[in-house]
Amino acid sequence: MTTWGNTDAPVVLIQMVDDHDSERIESEVAEIRRLTKADFCLHAIGVKDWNADLSPWPAPAVFGKAGFGNGAADTLAGVLKICRDQEKIFIIGGYSLAGLFALWAAYQTEVFQGVAAASPSVWFPGFVEKMRENRIQANAVYLSLGDREEKTRNPVMATVGDRIRETYELLKKQGINTTLEWNQGNHFKDADLRTAKAFAWVISQMTEYQTEGE
Numbered sequence: 560m561t562t563w564g565n566t567d568a569p570v571v572l573i574q575m576v577d578d579h580d581s582e583r584i585e586s587e588v589a590e591i592r593r594l595t596k597a598d599f600c601l602h603a604i605g606v607k608d609w610n611a612d613l614s615p616w617p618a619p620a621v622f623g624k625a626g627f628g629n630g631a632a633d634t635l636a637g638v639l640k641i642c643r644d645q646e647k648i649f650i651i652g653g654y655s656l657a658g659l660f661a662l663w664a665a666y667q668t669e670v671f672q673g674v675a676a677a678s679p680s681v682w683f684p685g686f687v688e689k690m691r692e693n694r695i696q697a698n699a700v701y702l703s704l705g706d707r708e709e710k711t712r713n714p715v716m717a718t719v720g721d722r723i724r725e726t727y728e729l730l731k732k733q734g735i736n737t738t739l740e741w742n743q744g745n746h747f748k749d750a751d752l753r754t755a756k757a758f759a760w761v762i763s764q765m766t767e768y769q770t771e772g773e
Contacts, residue, residue, distance in 0.1 A: 560602055560603065560604045561584070561603045561605075562602050562603075563584065563585075564600035565599070568598040568599045569646070569648055570597055570598065570599040571642070571648065571649050572600070572650050572651075572652065572675075572758055573602050573604065573642070573650065573651040573652070573671070574603050575613060575634070575638075575657040575660055575661075576603045576605060576653070577605070577609050580603070580654065580657075584603050587751040587752070587755045588601055590756075594755065595763060597762045599762060604637075606634070606657070608628070608630070609656060610625050612630040612631070612634045613630070613631055613634060614627035614628050614631055614660075615629065615683075615686070616629045621682075621713060621715040627683070631660055631663055631664075635660075635667060635668070638664070639668065642670050648672050649672060650671065650673040650758065651664055651671040651674055652674060652675025652754065653675070653676070653754065654750045654754045655677075655678055655679070655680055656679075656680045656683075658676035658677050658678060658757075659679045659680040659686065661674050661675065661676050661679070662676050662695070662700070665696055666689075666693050667696075668696065671697050672699070673698060673761035673764060673765050676700065676703070677701075677750070677756070677757040678753060679702065679726075681719060681725075681726050682717075682718045687722050687725050687726060687729070698735075698764070698765070699736040699737070699761050699764035699765060700735055700736070700737040701756075701757045701760045701761050702723055702726060702730075702737065702739045702740070703740040703741070703753055703756070704723045704739075704741060704742070705741075705744045705745050706742065707743075707745040708720065708745055708746045727739040740756070
């Protein structure tokens with residue numbers, strides 16, 4: 560785990576990352592700082608096996624030969640060990656499958672007050688169906704997608720546009736403070752900046768929420 564920012568800050572961002580993400584964290588943190596004046600720290604937690612450690616249940620491969628495992632529960636158990644300070648605002652987020660993990664985690668626990676899901680893999684088989692059966696425990700959820708992400712020949716991943724729209728409408732109907740932003744480009748464009756925008760939006764909602772509650 561690598562930590563960025565002020566460890567005494569009231570806002571704590573949690574993000575699952577792989578080696579490629581780690582190379583871009585510095586620019587992501589700089590962009591978050593540009594977009595918000597809030598004091599925060601970010602814990603970037605490394606994931607060894609992306610498809611296995613972030614997947615809530617097994618699923619067949621949709622690209623390449625690597626299928627998806629069911630390691631999300633174990634990963635979340637480790638994350639919760641660093642989220643014990645009840646005085647802090649914890650926001651979980653991430654990009655792609657890490658964004659899906661962030662959404663899933665907020666259904667499992669009330670620890671995370673906000674979710675920053677940038678281009679989340681909501682095409683994941685059965686995920687939106689599970690969302691319909693349950694209620695997220697976060698107060699604010701940011702969703703985004705690239706405007707070319709659904710324009711793919713892969714039949715499973717091509718459903719991501721419809722799925723993100725369904726996710727947004729479902730959360731709205733449940734009264735969750737949520738937004739859906741469309742970015743230019745495909746899934747691999749500006750992941751660090753998209754994730755920064757996601758966290759910055761949730762931070763703004765959480766700090767406003769905290770102020771109203773005082």
